[in-house]
Amino acid sequence: MFPIYIFICLGLTQFIVLPVFDRYDWLLFFCMLMQVLMVRLGIESMDELKVITVFHLIGLVMEIFKVNMGSWTYPEEAFFKVYGVPLFSGFMYASVASYLCQFWRRFDVELMKWPSLFLTIPLAAAIYLNFFTHHYILDLRWILFVLVALTFYQAQLTFSVNRRHFKIPILMFFLLIGFLIWIGENIATFLGAWQYPNQHGSWELVHLGKISSWLLLMIVSFLIVANLKVVKSKIK
Template structure:
C-alpha cells in the first residue's frame, strides 16, 4: 500500500508538471474574472500571459525546441478551427480585444496548444511507448477525417460517430506504456483518450464559467457544457496524439534525435 501511494504521488507530480501551460491559462482566466486589469482588454492580457509562459518554459528548459514547434502547429490548427466555428455561430467571444481577428481572440489558439503541451510533456516525463500503433497512412487518413468533419458537419451529415467507431477499431490493439519511478504500467489507448477528454471537458466547464467564451445556451446565464461536447474532445485528443506520434515517427525515420533528447521514442 505504501509503495502504491508513493507511485500515485509520483504520477500526480508528473501530471501536474505536464499541466503547467494549461494551469497558466486557467489562472489568467480566473484572476481576470475577479480583478479588472487596467489599461488593457482582458483577452489581450491573457494573450500576453500565454506568450510569457511559453517563453519561460522554453528558456527554462521545461520545453524543448521541437516541442515548441509542435505547440505552434497546434496553435495555428486550433486558430483556424476557432475562426470557422465562431463564424458559424457555434460559440462566441463577447468581450472586446485589440488582438481579435474575425471575432476570435488570438489567445484562443493557445487553448489547443495547451493540449499539445500536455501531451509532449507527459510523453517525455512518463517515457511513453506505444504497443501496436497503427500504420502511418491509416492514422493520417483518420486524423484528416476527424479534423475535416469538425468543419463539414455544419454543411453535410455529421460523421463523428462513424469516425469514432473507426477510431476504436483502428486502436483496439493499441496500448500506451508509461513509466513511474522504476516501474512501467500500461493502459489501453482508447481509455487514455477518454480520460484526457473527460478532464478537458471539466476544464471547458470552468473556462466558460470564467468567461473564456460562451456557447449559445450560455448567453443569458452559465450552464454546464453539454455532454455532447465530450465526444468532440475525445476526437480532438485522439488527433492530437496522432499528430505528435506522427511527427516523432518522421524524426525517427530521418535518424534525428527524439523530442525529449533523453530516451528513444516511441512504438
C-alpha cells in the first residue's frame, strides 16, 4: 500500500500543480498523512512504526550524503529540504520497511538456517558503510556479494498464503525484491521524484548496474527487520 500510494502521489503532483506549497512539501504532507492513517487504522503497529522511523533516518542520512556527492539530485524547490534533500525522500525507504514488516506479520514468515547475529549485524553494517566509503576508497560491493552468498547460502524463508506454505532461498528473495525496487526507481524517476546525472536532459532508463546497489540496500533492510524479529523472539 505505502509504495503504491507514493507512486500515485508522485503521479498526481507531477501533472497537477497544487497551490501554496511546493510539490516536495506536498509529498511530505501526503506521506505523513498516510503514515498516521496506517497506525490509527491498525494497519501498522507502534512497534512497526519504530522500525519504519529507523529506516526513514537511515535513508535520509544516505540521501544527504549521496546528493552532496553528486550521485543524484532533487531539482525542485522545497521548504522542508535539508542539504538539498526533501524530507519526503525518507518515506521512500520507510515504505520498504513498511512492506517488510507487513509481509512478515501477515504471511507468517519464518527463517530457516538463519546465520548468527554475530555474522549478520557486521555484514549489514559493512554493506551500509560501503555506500559511503566507495566514494573515497575501493568499491567493495562484489566482495560483499560474495560474503552475502557465503553467509546465507543455506538460509531459507518460509511464508503462508491461504494456508498454503511456500519456501524460497533467501538469496533469491533478496534478488527478486532488489529487482522490484529497481523497477520502482524507474517509475519514481520518470515521475520526477529525483534525477540521475544522465536524466537531466530527458528521462532515461535507470542503469542496470543500479540493481546491484538496490540489492545491497534491500539486504540491509531485510537484515535490520530480521535481526529485530530474531532478538524480539528470544526476549519473549
